[in-house]
Amino acid sequence: MVGNKDTNWIERSFDVFPGGSLGEFNLPREISTVLSHGKGSRTYDVFGREYIDYSLAWGSVILGHAHPKIAEAVKKQVQKAFNFSYVTEQALELAEEIVRTIPCAEKVRFAASGTEATMYAIKLAKAYTGRDKILKFEGSYHGAHDYGVMSLFPQTLVDFPLAQPTSAGTSQALSQEVLIAPFNDLETTARIIDRHRDQLGGVIVEPLQRCTPPKEGFLEGLREVTRQREIPLIFDEVVTGFRLAYGGAQEYYGVTPDLAALGKAMGGGFPIGAFCGKTEIMDLCIEANLGSENYVWVASTGGGNPVSMAASLATLQELRKPGTYERLHGLGNALREGLREILGNLGITAQVIGDGPIGQVIFTGEKVIDYRSVFRSDRAKGRRFMLGLFEKGVFLNPLGTKLYLSLAHSDNDIDAFLERGREVLETMKA
Numbered sequence: 001m002v003g004n005k006d007t008n009w010i011e012r013s014f015d016v017f018p019g020g021s022l023g024e025f026n027l028p029r030e031i032s033t034v035l036s037h038g039k040g041s042r043t044y045d046v047f048g049r050e051y052i053d054y055s056l057a058w059g060s061v062i063l064g065h066a067h068p069k070i071a072e073a074v075k076k077q078v079q080k081a082f083n084f085s086y087v088t089e090q091a092l093e094l095a096e097e098i099v100r101t102i103p104c105a106e107k108v109r110f111a112a113s114g115t116e117a118t119m120y121a122i123k124l125a126k127a128y129t130g131r132d133k134i135l136k137f138e139g140s141y142h143g144a145h146d147y148g149v150m151s152l153f154p155q156t157l158v159d160f161p162l163a164q165p166t167s168a169g170t171s172q173a174l175s176q177e178v179l180i181a182p183f184n185d186l187e188t189t190a191r192i193i194d195r196h197r198d199q200l201g202g203v204i205v206e207p208l209q210r211c212t213p214p215k216e217g218f219l220e221g222l223r224e225v226t227r228q229r230e231i232p233l234i235f236d237e238v239v240t241g242f243r244l245a246y247g248g249a250q251e252y253y254g255v256t257p258d259l260a261a262l263g264k265a266m267g268g269g270f271p272i273g274a275f276c277g278k279t280e281i282m283d284l285c286i287e288a289n290l291g292s293e294n295y296v297w298v299a300s301t302g303g304g305n306p307v308s309m310a311a312s313l314a315t316l317q318e319l320r321k322p323g324t325y326e327r328l329h330g331l332g333n334a335l336r337e338g339l340r341e342i343l344g345n346l347g348i349t350a351q352v353i354g355d356g357p358i359g360q361v362i363f364t365g366e367k368v369i370d371y372r373s374v375f376r377s378d379r380a381k382g383r384r385f386m387l388g389l390f391e392k393g394v395f396l397n398p399l400g401t402k403l404y405l406s407l408a409h410s411d412n413d414i415d416a417f418l419e420r421g422r423e424v425l426e427t428m429k430a
């Protein structure tokens with residue numbers, strides 16, 4: 001599939017971007033590329049190559065690329081204004097829809113990214129309780145800020161709740177402020193919470209951690225433990241929001257946190273973030289309280305910009321149509337079941353995990369329940385599989401995170417993926 005490359009594009013890219021990437025893509029130089037445009041489930045590069053896109057801008061393009069309804073809404077909006085950093089009719093409409101839709105949302109503020117959204121949610125929880133420590137789960141990601149990268153990809157497995165920064169440049173002092181717990185292990189988590197209860201300002205969790213679903217009762221138990229001890233529970237719904245169900249993981253798993261962060265799919269591909277939750281916590285950022293002990297500073301130049309708001313409103317209008325979530329789940333199931341069948345037929349030991357329109361292959365014989373079970377898997381094999389798919393014209397992130405599906409993906413796109421997946425796996429069998 002690799003066409004003749006004018007290597008100048010690649011050289012230019014590596015000259016100006018560290019690793020020739022916009023961040024965390026890590027494609028080897030020989031297969032690196034520069035993209036030109038997209039349509040539906042397809043992405044095209046400057047060399048004229050067509051890819052079936054299973055990255056979808058890390059899951060944000062949930063309707064597919066250049067969706068005409070979003071394009072039309074954005075075109076209309078850009079003729080009116082680009083940004084005010086103030087309440088607009090579009091921001092108001094979207095905030096009202098979030099309050100109607102997301103179970104925990106009583107009040108909302110917008111941000112420009114998921115990173116910003118989780119950062120504010122964490123700050124609000126700490127301000128509300130007046131306590132500094134935050135509990136997060138090993139291997140969870142909440143954005144690139146200091147909290148988000150604590151024990152994100154730890155290469156040494158240490159005792160819980162010790163936190164290790166995955167990124168240099170993270171404040172050393174934060175290791176003392178972050179507690180790390182094992183996802184899906186309620187008993188250990190509750191023990192850590194109890195031991196640090198007097199200093200614990202909040203618990204943040206990805207309800208579907210990366211691609212690992214919560215065990216039955218885990219989120220319910222976490223809700224109960226945090227409620228009893230009056231510790232705010234934050235759902236990071238940057239991935240799950242408007243994706244697992246219209247009301248996100250809260251609706252899908254039937255558990256309501258105190259605060260939630262949203263992003264990605266909500267913007268249909270445009271930069272967006274939002275955090276929402278209980279009024280008594282959200283109101284800590286009312287500017288009239290500046291100077292008071294628990295006032296939280298919230299300011300986002302790009303947050304709530306009317307172009308992203310218009311894109312989001314158009315996206316949500318499509319997502320509200322009957323059959324959306326049946327279709328997204330149907331696509332995800334077809335992908336995961338198809339992969340399981342191929343792996344089984346080839347006698348390759350692996351787990352196919354995920355939920356809704358998200359999937360991942362983990363080369364391990366053990367059940368994947370947390371970061372450590374992924375860490376023990378054959379991760380080099382995982383990367384080989386992803387790179388093999390990329391070389392066959394499947395656009396994805398070889399970091400081995402998630403395969404994302406959109407409403408634009410057809411049954412044929414699934415078949416094509418599985419066919420290419422089979423070809424790659426056959427070469428890896430030996």
Ligand SMILES: Cc1ncc(COP(=O)(O)O)c(C=O)c1O
Nearest residue numbers: 113114115141142143238239263
């Ligand atoms: C669960 C989760 N939270 C937060 C973020 C950060 O979002 P953004 O990249 O928009 O800052 C991500 C990004 O991948 C994510 O997966």
